[in-house]
Amino acid sequence: MASIGKLNRHQARTAYLFITPTMLLFLAFTIVPVVMALYLSFTNYDVVSRMDFVGIDNYKRLIDDALFWQTFKNVCYYAVIFIPLNILISLLLALLLNFKRFGVKLFRTMNYLPTLTSAVAAATVWIWLLHPEFGLINNLLSYFGVIGPAWLAQTETAMFSIIMVTLWQSVGSNMVIYIAGLQGVPDYLYESAKLDGATALDRFRYITWPQLRPTTFLVSTMSIIGALQLFDQAFVLTQGGPGNVTKTPVYLIYQQGFNQLQMGYASAQAFILAIAILIFSFINMRATKSEESIV
Amino acid sequence: MTTYSVQKALTTVLFYVVTITISVAMFLPFFWSLITSFKPSDDIFSMPIKWIPTKLTLEHYRSAFTTVPFGLYFWNSFVLAAAGVLANLFFGSISGYAFAKLNFRLNKPLFRILLAAMMIPGIVTMIPSFYVLKHFPLIGGNDLLGAGGNGFLNSFWGIILPGASGSFAVFFMRQFFLTLPSDMMEMARIEGCKEFRIFWNIYLPLTKPALATLSIFTFQAGWNSFLWPMIILNDPEKATIQMGLQAFSYNHQTDFGPMMAGALIAVLPILVMFLLLQKYFVQGIAFSGVKG
Numbered sequence: 001m002a003s004i005g006k007l008n009r010h011q012a013r014t015a016y017l018f019i020t021p022t023m024l025l026f027l028a029f030t031i032v033p034v035v036m037a038l039y040l041s042f043t044n045y046d047v048v049s050r051m052d053f054v055g056i057d058n059y060k061r062l063i064d065d066a067l068f069w070q071t072f073k074n075v076c077y078y079a080v081i082f083i084p085l086n087i088l089i090s091l092l093l094a095l096l097l098n099f100k101r102f103g104v105k106l107f108r109t110m111n112y113l114p115t116l117t118s119a120v121a122a123a124t125v126w127i128w129l130l131h132p133e134f135g136l137i138n139n140l141l142s143y144f145g146v147i148g149p150a151w152l153a154q155t156e157t158a159m160f161s162i163i164m165v166t167l168w169q170s171v172g173s174n175m176v177i178y179i180a181g182l183q184g185v186p187d188y189l190y191e192s193a194k195l196d197g198a199t200a201l202d203r204f205r206y207i208t209w210p211q212l213r214p215t216t217f218l219v220s221t222m223s224i225i226g227a228l229q230l231f232d233q234a235f236v237l238t239q240g241g242p243g244n245v246t247k248t249p250v251y252l253i254y255q256q257g258f259n260q261l262q263m264g265y266a267s268a269q270a271f272i273l274a275i276a277i278l279i280f281s282f283i284n285m286r287a288t289k290s291e292e293s294i295v
Numbered sequence: 296m297t298t299y300s301v302q303k304a305l306t307t308v309l310f311y312v313v314t315i316t317i318s319v320a321m322f323l324p325f326f327w328s329l330i331t332s333f334k335p336s337d338d339i340f341s342m343p344i345k346w347i348p349t350k351l352t353l354e355h356y357r358s359a360f361t362t363v364p365f366g367l368y369f370w371n372s373f374v375l376a377a378a379g380v381l382a383n384l385f386f387g388s389i390s391g392y393a394f395a396k397l398n399f400r401l402n403k404p405l406f407r408i409l410l411a412a413m414m415i416p417g418i419v420t421m422i423p424s425f426y427v428l429k430h431f432p433l434i435g436g437n438d439l440l441g442a443g444g445n446g447f448l449n450s451f452w453g454i455i456l457p458g459a460s461g462s463f464a465v466f467f468m469r470q471f472f473l474t475l476p477s478d479m480m481e482m483a484r485i486e487g488c489k490e491f492r493i494f495w496n497i498y499l500p501l502t503k504p505a506l507a508t509l510s511i512f513t514f515q516a517g518w519n520s521f522l523w524p525m526i527i528l529n530d531p532e533k534a535t536i537q538m539g540l541q542a543f544s545y546n547h548q549t550d551f552g553p554m555m556a557g558a559l560i561a562v563l564p565i566l567v568m569f570l571l572l573q574k575y576f577v578q579g580i581a582f583s584g585v586k587g
Contacts, residue, residue, distance in 0.1 A: 007484075008398060010490075011397050011398055011399065011490075012397070012398065012399035012400065014393070014397060014490040014491075015393040015397035015398070015399040015402070016399060018389045018390060018392065018393035018397070018494070019389075019390045019393045019394070019405070021386050021389075021390075021459075021460060022386050022387075022389075022390040022409075022460040022465060023390075023405070025386070025456065025457075025459055025460045026409065026412070026460070026462070028427060028456075029420065029424055029427065029456070029457040030412050030415070030420060030462075031412075032423070032427060033419070033420035033423035033424045033426075033427060034415060034419060034420060034423070036423035036426065036427075037419050037420065037422065037423045040422060040423060040426070045426070047429075093317070096310070096313065096314060096317075097314065099310065101307075101310065103311075104314075106318075107314050107315075107317075107318045109573070110318040110319075110321055110322045111317070111318060111321050113321070113322065113325065113566070113569075114321060114324070116515065116562065116565045116566060116569055117519075117562045117565070118518065118519035118521070118537055118561060118562070118565075119519065119521060120519075120521050120537040120540050120541050120561070121537075121540060121558040121559075121561045121562050122324075123544075124540055124541075124543075124544045124554055124555075124557070124558040125324050125325075125327075125328045125555065125558050126324065127544055127554075128327075128328065128331065128551050128554065128555060129324055129327060131551070134339070134340050134342070134551075136323070136324075136327050136344070139342075139343065139344050168321065168324070172321075225414075225416055228416075229416055229417065229418055231522055232521050232522065235521075235522075235541070236541055236544060249418075250418050250522075253418060253421070253422075254522065254526075257421075257422050257425075258425075258526055263422050263425075263426075266422055267422050267423070270418045270419055270421065270422060271419065273416070273418055274415075274416050274418065274419045277416050281414070
């Protein structure tokens with residue numbers, strides 16, 4: 001018995017030694033920052049000199065900050081269109097490319113390639129694709145006799161362009177996750193349903209979709225967290241314009257904090273955004289009613 | 296019988312028409328930027344579209360590297376991404392091993408906290424992390440209390456350290472170590488093997504597929520990151536390829552040839568890596584996405 005106790009103690013010592021670097025980094029760059037985020041949001045920290053406690057002044061100021069709420073509205077508009085489309089398109093792609101047919105691997109790769117590109121590189125390419133006169137999109141539209149808009153420069157189409165670019169970039173990886181999910185659905189469910197005379201649509205509605213719930217939960221949660229933090233594409237494609245219609249909360253926080261050095265105020269904005277992300281994730285959790293936890 | 300086979304042939308045709316249309320549409324932006332980057336400047340703005348350039352030229356690639364120090368940006372990004380990979384592989388696997396294979400009282404609670412942290416959106420820690428890096432004690436001219444200097448700002452460490460041991464790396468490696476049997480460990484202990492050697496010489500070599508997948512994920516994340524390097528690095532000599540590319544599209548609004556050349560160069564390393572390690576990559580996504 002004594003030697004087992006000794007072995008356990010030895011094991012525990014080794015284990016603590018092994019996780020120490022990770023835990024120190026985790027403490028310095030996650031735990032401390034999370035606690036500090038809350039504290040900073042009650043100060044007027046400006047990098048240079050000040051860091052006085054100002055109570056809820058930042059939050060009071062937020063309530064009347066029209067630009068802040070505008071960025072929120074922008075990103076909600078983006079999320080409401082982007083997330084369902086993202087799920088729908090990647091699921092349809094997965095259903096299509098889950099067939100075992102000649103060339104399917106190649107098609108999967110072609111659909112997956114956009115996810116490998118960086119947001120900046122993708123946006124750069126799309127600036128050219130969406131060029132009002134010489135861009136590919138408007139040229140293709142002109143074959144059908146449609147005169148395309150100045151995509152990135154018009155208030156009506158700017159956000160739509162960003163949705164298009166981010167969809168192009170993200171459906172591939174979600175498709176792969178859905179394909180993996182589809183392959184986890186047991187075959188006997190389909191076979192017995194076929195025996196009962198269920199149509200393809202029935203089989204999707206009563207077997208595939210419910211079985212994919214954990215996958216949908218994963219995909220939608222990641223989409224929500226990602227969508228509400230939209231920045232890179234908005235920064236490169238439109239610089240938040242025209243007329244702030246594509247300015248997002250992260251963009252505003254970046255400008256407020258790192259250009260105007262109002263870090264205390266920016267922290268308050270970040271905190272409100274984080275709470276919003278939490279609320280949306282929670283609603284999503286209830287909506288997809290996933291019984292098993294994913295992480 | 297014949298109606299059945301006709302129906303089957305029709306679905307096959309439909310399948311290929313739909314898939315090929317979608318796949319080509321998804322691939323079109325790559326193709327379009329590729330031909331743009333090789334077109335002579337006159338062809339770029341010719342109407343109607345010239346799908347096949349009159350002649351191929353490398354002029355845009357040359358100007359991409361001469362108008363901005365693109366080679367330097369490429370190197371900076373490479374160093375940052377490679378450092379991120381090495382750090383995550385080592386710290387992620389050693390911690391993952393401890394959480395999967397060793398008994399200690401705080402195993403479960405600490406792991407749960409790490410996992411919960413994966414849900415925290417990056418924007419929350421952005422400003423405080425900046426503060427922590429700026430006021431890191433005894434670094435970059437700072438005193439013991441973290442005052443006076445600039446800490447890790449404007450240094451590559453400011454990028455490397457916060458991402459050196461991500462929760463995801465630990466989680467991912469732990470899941471993989473869990474699938475390995477524990478009796479090898481006990482055998483080695485009886486033989487008198489030291490704990491670090493058990494990890495390093497026995498278990499780590501068995502996780503090669505997981506390490507390969509994690510390398511690709513980490514490299515891609517490091518190579519593609521934009522906002523954080525933009526915040527930390529002010530010195531133009533230290534700019535990354537994403538920052539360079541962005542500046543490029545902003546300052547040279549009409550030079551679409553060099554812009555497309557630059558964008559393709561920025562995507563190339565990831566693309567090559569993906570094509571080489573495709574098998575691991577898809578496995579890894581399936582693994583991390585579903586098994587959870």
